[in-house]
Amino acid sequence: MSGVKTRQIVLAQRPQGAFAPEHMQLREVELDTSGQGKLLAKVRWLSLDPMQRIFFNPASMGSAVAAMPLGSPIVGPAVAEVVSSNDPGFAPGDLIEARAPWQDLAVLDAAACRRLPRGDWSDQAGVGVLGMPGFSAWVGMEFLRDLPAGSTLLISGAAGVVGSVAGQLGLRRGLRVVGIASGAERCRYLTGTLGFTAAVDRSAGDLANQLKAAAPEGVIAYFDNVGGDLFLKVLPVMARRGVIIVCGLMAHYEGAQAKQPTGPDDRVATVLQAVMGRQLTIRPFSNRDYLDRFDAFLEEAAPLVASGDIQLPEVIHEGLESAPAAFARLLAGGDLGKHLVHVS
Numbered sequence: 356m357s358g359v360k361t362r363q364i365v366l367a368q369r370p371q372g373a374f375a376p377e378h379m380q381l382r383e384v385e386l387d388t389s390g391q392g393k394l395l396a397k398v399r400w401l402s403l404d405p406m407q408r409i410f411f412n413p414a415s416m417g418s419a420v421a422a423m424p425l426g427s428p429i430v431g432p433a434v435a436e437v438v439s440s441n442d443p444g445f446a447p448g449d450l451i452e453a454r455a456p457w458q459d460l461a462v463l464d465a466a467a468c469r470r471l472p473r474g475d476w477s478d479q480a481g482v483g484v485l486g487m488p489g490f491s492a493w494v495g496m497e498f499l500r501d502l503p504a505g506s507t508l509l510i511s512g513a514a515g516v517v518g519s520v521a522g523q524l525g526l527r528r529g530l531r532v533v534g535i536a537s538g539a540e541r542c543r544y545l546t547g548t549l550g551f552t553a554a555v556d557r558s559a560g561d562l563a564n565q566l567k568a569a570a571p572e573g574v575i576a577y578f579d580n581v582g583g584d585l586f587l588k589v590l591p592v593m594a595r596r597g598v599i600i601v602c603g604l605m606a607h608y609e610g611a612q613a614k615q616p617t618g619p620d621d622r623v624a625t626v627l628q629a630v631m632g633r634q635l636t637i638r639p640f641s642n643r644d645y646l647d648r649f650d651a652f653l654e655e656a657a658p659l660v661a662s663g664d665i666q667l668p669e670v671i672h673e674g675l676e677s678a679p680a681a682f683a684r685l686l687a688g689g690d691l692g693k694h695l696v697h698v699s
Contacts (some may be wrong), residue, residue: 356648357384357493357567357593357617359385359386359460360383360384360385360386361383361384361386361430361459361460361491362381362382362459362463362676363381363382363383363384363425363456363457363458364379364380364381364385364428364429364456364457364458364655364675364678364679365379365380365382365424365428366378366379366411366423366424366425366426366427366429366494367379367380367426367428367542368425369411369412369413369422369425369523370411370412371484373686374408374411374682374683374686375534375683375684376678376680376682377679378411379429379678379679380684381642381675381676381679384458386461386462387459387462387654388439388441389441389551390441390443391441391462391561392441392442392464392465392466392609393440393441393442393462393464393465393603394437394438394439394441394445394451394463394465394468395437395438395439395440395460395461395462396435396436396437396438396453396455396460396461396462396463396468396698397435397438397459397460397479397699398433398434398435398452398457398458398459398460398461398675398698398699399433399434399435399436399450399479399694399697399698400430400433400434400478400479400481400482400490400695400696400697400698401431401432401433401455401457401482401511401675401696401698402432402433402482402486402487402488402693402694402695403433403672403682403685403694403696404487404488404506404516404679404685405603405605405608405609405686405693406687407429407431408420408608408686409607409608410423411423425535426637427455428456428457428458428690429433429456429678430454430455430456430457431454431455431457432452432453432454432455432482432486432487432604433450433452433453433454433455433461433482434450434451434452434471434478434479434481434482435450435451435453435455435461435463436448436449436450436451437449437450437451437666438460440465441465442465444465445465445468445470445599448633449470450470450471450473450478450481451463451468451471452467452468452469452471452472452481452482452486453467453469454467454470454476454578457675457678457696458675459698459699461676469649470676471520472653472657474657474658475658475660475661476657476660476661479669479695479697480660480667480691480696481518482600482667483667483693484516484520484659484660484667484693484696485579485641485653485656485660488516488517488520488650488693489516489517489520489656489665489667490523490601490642490645490649490652491523491602491603491642492516492517492518492520492524493520493521493655493656494640494642494645494648494651494652495517495521495576495578495600495602495640496521496524496525496627497597497645497648498526498598498600498638498640499525499576499578499600500528502528502530502575502576504528504529504530505529505530505531506531506575507530507531507532507533507552507572507573507575507576507594508522508525508530508531508532508533508534508574508575508576508577508578509534509535509569509570509576509577509578509589509592510522510525510532510533510534510535510576510577510578510579510580510581511535511577511578511579511580511581511585511589512535512536512603512605513534513535513536513541513543513545513551513554513580514534514536514537514541514691515580515605516667516692516693517580517602517603517673518534518578518580519534519545519666519667520551520665520667521578521602522534522551522663523659523665523666524665525547525552525585525656526549526551527554527659527664529671530552530576531552531570531578532551533552533553533554533569533570533574534551534553534554534555535555535557535690536554536555536556536557536558536582537557537558538556538558539556539559540691541554541556541691542554542555542556543545544691548666549666552569553569554569555569562588563588563591563592566588566589566592567592568592570579570592572593572594572598573593573594573595573597574593574594575591575594575597575598576597576598576599576600577589577593577598577599577600577697578600578602579599579600579601579602579603580602580604581604581605582601582603582604582605582607583606583607584606584668585606589685594658596640596688599638600638600639600640601639601640602639602640605647605653608686614643616669622625667692667693668691668692668693669693669694669695670691670692670693670694670695671692671695671697672695672696672697673697674696674697674698675696675698677696681694682694
């Protein structure tokens with residue numbers, strides 16, 4: 356069956372440097388809802404994540420990530436409600452999580468959808484603390500399960516979604532958790548609200564001495580969400596036989612392809628993009644390789660979210676049409692919390 360129309364956001368231009376809202380375009384399309392195993396779903400929430408930016412480049416992550424074709428819909432994690440189902444495993448009214456196009460309505464493959472559990476948490480938690488961002492934090496922390504209590508865990512991008520969840524998990528496992536963030540407000544949030552052991556303000560200068568003061572016996576594990584020159588600055592405080600978990604490379608997502616190698620920081624970008632994209636060494640990972648562990652993640656994390664022991668503030672944007680500007684705002688930084696678009 357066809358004839359169902361929806362609004363859709365597509366990649367209209369490939370950014371040359373910083374992303375701007377005009378690089379996306381809102382249009383109307385007609386959907387084909389026929390076919391076994393298909394679901395017609397009303398999109399409720401869109402997750403905005405910095406890593407989505409790399410798909411707008413001609414090539415990224417050491418050419419391991421294919422570029423998104425111009426004119427194709429933006430795709431990302433979403434919470435949706437089933438409207439009609441051609442699959443026996445789903446029924447109208449079911450709330451699901453899936454990678455979905457940025458649309459009001461979407462036709463999804465049932466096999467790629469996950470029914471969301473109900474509990475004492477919001478529906479949008481399915482693309483936040485109980486979705487792929489929270490799962491990424493949990494998977495990275497699983498590599499560190501055997502760290503002795505009292506070990507120092509350093510986290511970059513610590514006030515972000517993944518970093519803050521990783522830190523809260525680390526605290527519950529008895530680790531000294533030190534967060535790196537930009538600005539006094541974010542640092543106060545880490546130590547005051549989340550209970551981090553210490554916070555390092557990368558915008559305040561004298562980063563080397565701040566790191567030494569926060570981790571006098573050395574960093575046993577570094578959970579890296581940023582990359583860039585920060586990676587180099589952390590290395591001198593790493594303890595012997597320390598572990599570096601490469602989870603994200605936020606320093607390289609925005610306009611990295613426009614840069615030409617001109618110095619050490621650009622070579623770091625090239626190396627780290629290859630490490631992350633091709634999963635080469637230093638314990639990089641992709642949460643997609645561990646999806647069979649998602650139920651174990653929920654078993655641990657869901658009760659902590661329900662009790663308030665894991666917190667995650669939200670920045671909510673209303674309406675599908677707000678998504679391009681909201682994504683630009685996400686990349687610009689400055690907000691504290693998980694960016695979400697409330698579609699309907």
